[in-house]
Amino acid sequence: MNKLIKTSDVNDAGHLQIGGVDADFLAKKYQTPLQVFDVTKIRQAVQAFKRVFEEEGVDYEVSYASKAFSCLAIYQVMAEEGAHTDVVSGGELYTAIKAGFPMDKVSFHGNNKTRSELEMAVDNQVGVIMLDNFHEIDLLSQILKEKKAKIKVMLRVTPGISAHTNEYIQTGQVDSKFGFDLGSGQADLALEKVLANPDFEMIGVHAHIGSQIFDVRGFEGCGQKLCELSSHWLEKYGYQCQVLNVGGGFGISYTEADTPLPAEEFVRAIVKEIKTYCSQHEMPVPQIWIEPGRAIVGPAGYSLYTIGSRKDLPGYTSYVAVDGGMGDNIRPALYQAEYSAVLADQPLAEPEEKVNLVGKYCESGDILIKNCPLPKNEPGDVVVLLSTGAYGYSMASNYNRNPRPAVVFAEDGQDKLVIKRESYYDLIKNDLKY
The missing domain is CATH 3.20.20.10 (Alanine racemase)
Structure with missing residues (x-):
């Protein structure tokens, strides 16, 4: 069990809740990657x-x-x-x-x-x-x-x-x-x-x-x-x-x-x-x-990602990739910042393995958490990085032409979109043809 998760952070369904709103629900409603603030x-x-x-x-x-x-x-x-x-x-x-x-x-x-x-x-x-x-x-x-x-x-x-x-x-x-x-x-x-x-x-x-x-x-x-x-x-x-x-x-x-x-x-x-x-x-x-x-x-922010591909090599730590990464949180690559992560639907589960939790960007250094303890997981699961409210979104980029995520505020069981997810059109709206 991650010590950064308190009993009040878990709802009756056993899911992580942010500002009283189910994290799994937020991922489904707003899609991932997603930044949420309590x-x-x-x-x-x-x-x-x-x-x-x-x-x-x-x-x-x-x-x-x-x-x-x-x-x-x-x-x-x-x-x-x-x-x-x-x-x-x-x-x-x-x-x-x-x-x-x-x-x-x-x-x-x-x-x-x-x-x-x-x-x-x-x-x-x-x-x-x-x-x-x-x-x-x-x-x-x-x-x-x-x-x-x-x-x-x-x-x-x-x-x-x-x-x-x-x-x-x-x-x-x-x-x-x-x-x-x-x-x-x-x-x-x-x-x-x-x-x-x-x-x-x-x-x-x-x-x-x-x-x-x-x-x-x-x-x-x-x-x-x-x-x-x-x-x-x-x-x-x-x-x-x-x-x-x-x-x-x-x-x-x-x-x-x-x-x-x-x-x-x-x-x-x-x-x-x-x-x-x-x-x-x-x-x-x-x-x-x-x-x-x-x-x-910082402590009020959560980054929600959906797990995608996995790479297993005998004798090496497995790689589990998510749909975000260094484009929405450059800190691990920039100065080796460390984070903790849990699964949205089982935040209190005991870890069963350690994996390299990596992003989708074309850089070998796009590693969000090295040797990240996680319970059994599979593609489609929502993983949540904790304490990401500072210098994540504010340093986000469009590297690899990926749109920046949406941002949601959650309070007293209510969720409110405060920054829209960028669209592909947003990526080219300032471009001019040669």
Whole structure:
């Protein structure tokens, strides 16, 4: 039995249920491959983060890192939960606008925002733009001058902390494409440029040390670094940070081997670190922002596939192929991400074999789960990958000219299609004949 499956995840028929809806039913109704989200789990994750801040008595924002999964419906849910959100592209910003998400609760990230993206942000009066480099300071200055506008900004810094995570998703170390370095004086120079421009309202500082982090010490260190920087800026420039944004990256359970702390406990540790520093240095406690993405939607997501072909070789692990793969979840191929899987109609069944669960794409690396424990299975069975809500659909592609899957939200026993399955026509609608 997979320990990630709880009794409440199984209905009276013995089938996996998602948001109270039978997974086998969803596969039949919407076809596979299919991405399904349990909306109640999403709401509960946001509420758990907010509860910690309320208990600690500090001003805060829980900002959903929408690069984890972006669509009209998720921004609507975030708005209903009173969450902030961060976007990293014109496309994400456009989607949030069309969803009716309040622009004053949007922060705009990115290490190479284009002029048109920054203009869109200014025109729509986003809550804050996260300045990432000197080019961006100059470019946004020009835009604000041309438009006779003002906007709130924060500086992103690299705190010099290398999180214990995959090297491709470490972002807080000195040698990073993101943010202003502290040790070299870049951050000080950036602050000087921002404070010298009356069109900027400088509200605080941001850092992000990486993703899928299990060790709370990295976040405590990040909180301390930002406090030290804030103290330094107050002493040197007389500038008081209103906001310390410690980013996100809280780890989740993808397999039974993953044993992260509850995500809200990371936040409690961060808050306590900042409150302690401020008390010792007689500083007011600033607003504390976090930016969870994976921790909000990751555990709430499920990928449903139908089993097709099988290859058995004596002395080797068998290959069981499904109708999706790296086109809808590139993470295993990209950085060896690991997942768990169950059969939709018997999620509590004990495994009888280990197989390589592979996709249909023309790459030998299209392996969703190596040595995947499964009960007896056959073509037509629906297999479900667990905790796939983050960076699966958002990184999906049309490789091999395969359409991207549909996305369904399930809540309180009701299912709702929120992204249509792409058609073959969708694949060629932007093509032009030569």
